[in-house]
Amino acid sequence: MAFTGFSDATFRFLRDLARNNDKAWFEAHRSTYEDDLLEPSMAFIETIGPLLAKFSPGVRAEPKIGGSMMRINRDIRFSKDKRPYKDHLDMMFRVGPVKTSPGYWFRLTPKELILGAGMHMLDKPELERYRKAVDADPSGAELAKIVTKEERAGYDVGGEHYKRVPAGFDADHPRAALLRHAGIYVGTDLKVPAEATTATFPSFCAAHYKKMAPLMDWLSANVA
Numbered sequence: 001m002a003f004t005g006f007s008d009a010t011f012r013f014l015r016d017l018a019r020n021n022d023k024a025w026f027e028a029h030r031s032t033y034e035d036d037l038l039e040p041s042m043a044f045i046e047t048i049g050p051l052l053a054k055f056s057p058g059v060r061a062e063p064k065i066g067g068s069m070m071r072i073n074r075d076i077r078f079s080k081d082k083r084p085y086k087d088h089l090d091m092m093f094r095v096g097p098v099k100t101s102p103g104y105w106f107r108l109t110p111k112e113l114i115l116g117a118g119m120h121m122l123d124k125p126e127l128e129r130y131r132k133a134v135d136a137d138p139s140g141a142e143l144a145k146i147v148t149k150e151e152r153a154g155y156d157v158g159g160e161h162y163k164r165v166p167a168g169f170d171a172d173h174p175r176a177a178l179l180r181h182a183g184i185y186v187g188t189d190l191k192v193p194a195e196a197t198t199a200t201f202p203s204f205c206a207a208h209y210k211k212m213a214p215l216m217d218w219l220s221a222n223v224a
Contacts, residue, residue: 118185
């Protein structure tokens with residue numbers, strides 16, 4: 001299936017869904033969802049997969065819901081917001097076999113494109129490995145250089161969570177800020193680019209992901 005771009009109908013469906021976020025409306029427009037959102041999304045995933053594999057071997061680009069295509073249904077069990085559907089398109093491209101593997105993520109709204117890479121929240125074993133790697137040389141120094149380079153390239157670095165350096169590490173550690181992280185990721189928020197409606201969109205996104213790949217490599221080697 002060739003990706004030719006997300007059409008005006010894709011963005012119109014997302015805008016309409018935001019205004020009519022209920023099951024009855026969605027079911028009445030399910031064919032529109034499948035034709036205008038789901039079908040081009042699967043083609044996008046199939047197209048970007050080989051591009052990502054060039055710099056992230058082992059990346060999983062799976063053209064299916066629950067694979068790289070995230071479900072449009074929202075998990076409302078523990079949320080005050082009871083709207084049943086997302087009014088945006090989400091994808092995830094994991095580099096590794098499990099759900100906690102580092103990943104490249106993609107979010108498309110009618111107004112915005114969000115691209116990112118890394119690990120949002122580290123579980124306890126991962127966090128311990130992360131801190132050990134940050135503390136050690138040369139792995140910690142390597143991460144510091146990666147973060148600096150990403151910031152200079154215009155990407156935001158996130159994941160700093162704790163107010164203090166964790167116990168067992170010097171408060172004046174040269175990488176104290178990195179030790180205060182509960183996850184680490186890079187990303188950018190953009191206005192929807194003109195490329196989004198063309199066949200060049202996967203290449204546009206992959207070019208950003210390639211610049212984020214050094215962090216992914218570091219996480220795969222030291223944390224995942």
